[in-house]
Amino acid sequence: MKGFFLDNIAIWISLLGLFISVLNYFRDLIKIKLYISPLTNIKDVKTMDNKLVFPEDSVGMCFELKFLNTSKYQVGYFDLVFKDAKTNECLPVFDQMGLPSDLQRERYMALTLTEETPIINIMNGNEGIIPPYSFKRFETIVFPKSQQITVDVKYAKFSIIPNMKARHNKFCKHKTYTLYIEKDRLEKCKYNHSDQ
Numbered sequence: 001m002k003g004f005f006l007d008n009i010a011i012w013i014s015l016l017g018l019f020i021s022v023l024n025y026f027r028d029l030i031k032i033k034l035y036i037s038p039l040t041n042i043k044d045v046k047t048m049d050n051k052l053v054f055p056e057d058s059v060g061m062c063f064e065l066k067f068l069n070t071s072k073y074q075v076g077y078f079d080l081v082f083k084d085a086k087t088n089e090c091l092p093v094f095d096q097m098g099l100p101s102d103l104q105r106e107r108y109m110a111l112t113l114t115e116e117t118p119i120i121n122i123m124n125g126n127e128g129i130i131p132p133y134s135f136k137r138f139e140t141i142v143f144p145k146s147q148q149i150t151v152d153v154k155y156a157k158f159s160i161i162p163n164m165k166a167r168h169n170k171f172c173k174h175k176t177y178t179l180y181i182e183k184d185r186l187e188k189c190k191y192n193h194s195d196q
Contacts, residue, residue: 032075032130035066036151036177041188042141044111045094045122053103057192060094060141061181062110065123067137069130076156078127082140085148085178092191094141097125113188143191144181151177 039062045054063082069075082091096104110120123138130136142149157173 031070032077032155032157033068033070034077034153034175034177035068036179037064038062038179038181038185039064039139040116040118041113041185042110043113045120045141046109046111047103047105048107048109051103053099053108054094054141055192057190058143059113059188059190060143061185061189062120062139062141063179065138065140066135067130069132069134069136072132074129074131076127076129078154078156080126080151080153082142083150083152084145085150086146088150089145091145091149092143093126094143095123095125144186144189147181147183147186149179149181151179153177 041059042054042062043059044052046052067077082093083089084091104124106121108120108122110118112118120139121137123140128136153175155173155175
């Protein structure tokens with residue numbers, strides 16, 4: 001047995017090197033997760049110095065987005081879109097990109113239908129970067145048309161097998177999430193197009 005091991009030492013060293021390479025490959029894989037959950041109906045959003053930034057006479061559904069990046073690489077996401085699941089139509093979304101630059105802030109004060117005033121961190125837009133080993137939380141307000149919403153997002157992430165849904169090359173990973181809204185919350189939502 002000892003002679004067999006010594007005679008094949010080069011093979012054993014090669015196998016050990018292969019094992020370490022595979023282990024490093026899986027350890028270095030980019031791992032990012034997105035958790036999305038509906039919070040509550042929002043009827044008003046103001047800056048902390050009391051400037052109104054929300055469309056008047058509108059009520060939307062506030063969603064919380066939590067990104068978790070457990071890899072040692074920063075990961076970019078883009079084309080984050082909320083769609084109606086029945087019609088595949090893009091839904092109006094309230095984010096900082098639609099605000100004048102002088103009203104873009106880190107935090108905002110929201111007003112719920114029950115007159116509560118939570119502090120929210122409105123997402124900048126439909127793209128961004130998640131730093132390595134980090135957790136990021138944003139909120140956005142969506143104006144749904146039905147109880148079921150799909151959220152599409154693409155990550156700037158290499159994939160050996162291209163995802164056909166992405167309609168891009170193998171340097172993009174596409175994910176779709178399905179969300180459900182309670183009927184009574186949906187019925188309270190309305191969108192005033194005149195302010196946009």
